[in-house]
Amino acid sequence: MTPTDTPGSPVPRTVADVGEFAVIDRAVEGRVQPPTTLLGPGDDAALVRAGDGRVVVSTDMLVQGRHFRLDWSSPREVGRKAVAQNAADVAAMGARPTAFLVSLGLPPDTPVEVADGISAGIWDSAEELGAGVVGGDLVQADSVVISVTVLGDLAGQRAVLRSGAQAGDVVAVAGTLGASACGLALFLAESTRFPGLLAAHRVPHPPYAAAWTAAEAGAHSMTDISDGLLADLGHIGAASGVGMALARDDIAVSPDLVSAAAILGTDYWEWVLTGGEDHGFAATFPSGVPLPEGWVRIGTVHDGTGITVDGRRWPGASGWQSFSV
């Protein structure tokens, strides 16, 4: 019987009550690894197949209050978000995720259900992607911190880089734009309307298949949209030494976004052009190549520098930065 497990006193058990190793056991129990996991959790390190002799790898850290709020999102949704934003990074190279590693920092008074929920969201999302959760770490921290690393497999194909855009390319996007940013604005306004937009902020749904087909179709460059469309196209432009011209008439905006903007008294273009966290994809394709399913043309690549919208630079911030207020 643990100290808090007193009859008549249904205090939730904390991770400190349960202990590090029990929390890890609860996360791993009953989970199955895919064939790419040659050695899963439990040893000093894991062993993952890298079939073509290369491994794609990326990492992201999420901090409570900064990247998620447990009064807005369930622990399971937080875990799903952590996997999605990492998986989008390897998909943006044209690769498929094979394995995730998760380091979790938790305050000792964290209810064990929160730890279990975050783990369940991570494992569920990894399994849906056909990937394993092969290792991790669990430590004491001042607030909830989730660090995820993803490994990916290109299956012998070239990686699609940010540096491959060429003048004359078509600029295209896949996935929603601005939905997460609009959902955040709705949360901050304490609105419960537009549940789909609130959900989009809680858990992104990157259109992974569109990224993989873009790579197969010969996209010259690709990135996931995490900092905002203009900021991320700016990364491609800077890496490739090119500029881009976009036209708002070519960018579809959902009616809900327009309605929400009217209610909140905001310009929805701000969400669409500078909101990240939907984790859609932006790519440039050689002109003449039919765009694969899920991709929409929004502009063209030209010699020079900078991203213009309807012929002008977009005023104001172009996207997310850490340490901004």
Next chain:
Amino acid sequence: MTPTDTPGSPVPRTVADVGEFAVIDRAVEGRVQPPTTLLGPGDDAALVRAGDGRVVVSTDMLVQGRHFRLDWSSPREVGRKAVAQNAADVAAMGARPTAFLVSLGLPPDTPVEVADGISAGIWDSAEELGAGVVGGDLVQADSVVISVTVLGDLAGQRAVLRSGAQAGDVVAVAGTLGASACGLALFLAESTRFPGLLAAHRVPHPPYAAAWTAAEAGAHSMTDISDGLLADLGHIGAASGVGMALARDDIAVSPDLVSAAAILGTDYWEWVLTGGEDHGFAATFPSGVPLPEGWVRIGTVHDGTGITVDGRRWPGASGWQSFSV
């Protein structure tokens, strides 16, 4: 001119003044990647060679106040510690580190010199290991949090697991035992004697070469000693379904440890047997195999369960757990 850059007011610049992208640029500038780094930092993900079609991978998180203190250690030492404890995990499999990824959570008022120092320690240690730093993330957090992921290469050799110990094996260790735990006790007692032990607590120096030669010599099982000798041998015993008998007469204890224990009024065996964080290695070898250089025999593996010291279970805690007070 930044807000804090006022003449006559030499306030240190913070990471918030400098901004996320500038902090990353400062870390990456002038650094060279090894040939195993096919694509380094700057894209959505990195690409690392995995020559034999497999990749060894492990991750660890370090939290300020829990795993390091910036009044005890320089930022550069903290970076070095983060790399060492991760590199020890892949070395314990018999693998060589090829690449590190680093996620750094920092309070916005962190002096930029702290961020630069942590990065420099990480890059310096990675370079000494012949490995690259291929990616990362920089986010705002309540305290300094460092999450490191390491990739490693087995070069076609088998991985040395915790589960391979067999009755009749020789139990051996490489590296120092108890130095870090003793250094911690000295720090807590505010003692400045035994600078070598204080240094051992700030930055571990895992005997990587001993781990690699143990794998080549046919070690049946191996682990790095991070939770404490008895706890980590317990992990091997549990994974292998065996017990072990150790003899204190076989375990060399440094004279400084004995002296420090006398001054602090402590039993040095507590440090030697239950102190982690030296990141030495423990392994079991088939009897009759000459132990490679750097390895010392401390006991034998037998049928059954449990780790005994001079024929008895060691009383008290057997090692480190997160969420312990």
